[in-house]
Amino acid sequence: MTTRLLSASDVRGLAHRFDIRPTKVLGQNFVVDPGTVRKIVRAGGVEPGETVMEVGPGLGSLTLGLLEAGASVVAVEIDPKLAAALPGTAAEFAPEHSDRLTVVNMDAMEVTPGDLTQAGAESAPTRLVANLPYNVAVPVILHGLAAFPSIETVLVMVQAEVADRIVAGPGSRVYGVPSAKVAWYASATRAGAIGRGIFWPVPRVDSALVRLVRREQPLTNASREQVFAVIDAAFSQRRKTLRSALARWAGSAVEAETVLTAAGINPTRRGETLTIEEFAKIAACAPLA
Numbered sequence: 001m002t003t004r005l006l007s008a009s010d011v012r013g014l015a016h017r018f019d020i021r022p023t024k025v026l027g028q029n030f031v032v033d034p035g036t037v038r039k040i041v042r043a044g045g046v047e048p049g050e051t052v053m054e055v056g057p058g059l060g061s062l063t064l065g066l067l068e069a070g071a072s073v074v075a076v077e078i079d080p081k082l083a084a085a086l087p088g089t090a091a092e093f094a095p096e097h098s099d100r101l102t103v104v105n106m107d108a109m110e111v112t113p114g115d116l117t118q119a120g121a122e123s124a125p126t127r128l129v130a131n132l133p134y135n136v137a138v139p140v141i142l143h144g145l146a147a148f149p150s151i152e153t154v155l156v157m158v159q160a161e162v163a164d165r166i167v168a169g170p171g172s173r174v175y176g177v178p179s180a181k182v183a184w185y186a187s188a189t190r191a192g193a194i195g196r197g198i199f200w201p202v203p204r205v206d207s208a209l210v211r212l213v214r215r216e217q218p219l220t221n222a223s224r225e226q227v228f229a230v231i232d233a234a235f236s237q238r239r240k241t242l243r244s245a246l247a248r249w250a251g252s253a254v255e256a257e258t259v260l261t262a263a264g265i266n267p268t269r270r271g272e273t274l275t276i277e278e279f280a281k282i283a284a285c286a287p288l289a
Contacts, residue, residue: 126153176238
């Protein structure tokens, strides 16, 4: 028996069976279109034999698609009811592949490689694939890349506006904290648009796919935490020059100008013009770096 991906009626039927009511608090919008599921799996570059970490599998729409592609799936689900139901759904709809599913019932912002191993995952994930609620999308991505160095690529479906912010480059009007912090780890590109009609319930916004490919982190003596502190400070007062925006971080505007000059950065520039490498240079020139 081959894998049968979830249709709209399947999703509603499972929700009724397990007494699942989609909640806005957890950003639960379930994918009900098998074609879109396969599109996501293809865009994610999923290969047979790989271990993929899926965040927020919900009722299992994307999980089944990943299993169909031949991957071993480690599904991290915060909702205990959904986590408990997922193995049975895999056994019902993908009986030949359900033994490649491991479910971890915990917050994706707290999960570690040790948690996956303890749950029974046989190898470290090399890809992260997920349908993420907009309010946790960036934190989940950053945590995944930081906590799982084995992850080489990320393919996430997020609100279109969030996608724009993640992939934005210096000089863009939407370039900001998410753009710069993601750039510390990876190169980000749009990987396709997703309409509202493939979800249940139907959201009020459009979605998009974002692909991240891990790259070498900037060469710097500063730590990631120190670089991220500069990024936070630079965008806390977006319209101000770096001399002013970094004044509190550096101790004063004069100290900020000293650090910026040492880093070779014009103090009159603004944070939205800086590359991640330039943020790293500033952090490295700070007195406590």
